[in-house]
Amino acid sequence: MNEDLPPISEKEMRKLMSKALIKHTDMPQEMATETLEVITMAVDKFQNNKNYEAASLLIKNTLDKKFGLTWHCAVGEGFGFDVTCQNRYLIYVFYGNVGVVCYKC
Numbered sequence: 001m002n003e004d005l006p007p008i009s010e011k012e013m014r015k016l017m018s019k020a021l022i023k024h025t026d027m028p029q030e031m032a033t034e035t036l037e038v039i040t041m042a043v044d045k046f047q048n049n050k051n052y053e054a055a056s057l058l059i060k061n062t063l064d065k066k067f068g069l070t071w072h073c074a075v076g077e078g079f080g081f082d083v084t085c086q087n088r089y090l091i092y093v094f095y096g097n098v099g100v101v102c103y104k105c
Contacts, residue, residue: 018096019095020036020039020040020093020094020095021093021094021095022036022091022092022093023092023093023094024090024091024092025090025091025092026087026088026089026090027088027089027090027091028088031067031088032091034066035063035091035102036091036093038059038062038063038066039059039091039093039095039100039102040095042055042056042058042059042062042075043055043075043095043096043098043100045058046058047096047098052075052076052098053075055075056073056074056075056100057073059071059073059075059100059102060072060073060102063102063104067089067104068104070104070105071102071103071104072085072102072103072104072105073100073101073102074099074100074101074102075098075099075100076098076099077097077098077099078099079099081101083101083103083105084105085103085104085105086103086104086105089103089104089105090102090103090104091103
């Protein structure tokens with residue numbers, strides 16, 4: 001670790017982790033913004049009881065209605081993925097300690 005950096009308090013760290021971070025996307029900006037709103041809403045709704053299956057289903061159904069059918073979504077902690085999908089329909093997000101990948105194929 002770099003010793004030149006000032007220590008971060010727990011409060012500051014929680015504030016940083018409370019924002020959704022787009023790790024990768026090839027979506028147009030407007031679609032990515034709308035998808036990020038759906039993801040944060042679903043994760044917030046189901047994060048307390050860690051019901052990631054319900055969160056992924058809510059995200060999938062919402063994206064199917066907004067952007068057409070055949071969306072897939074995985075929500076959880078500590079997973080990896082390798083998917084084949086349509087161009088311009090992939091987003092990978094971290095929200096706190098939860099990872100979310102959504103794609104259309």
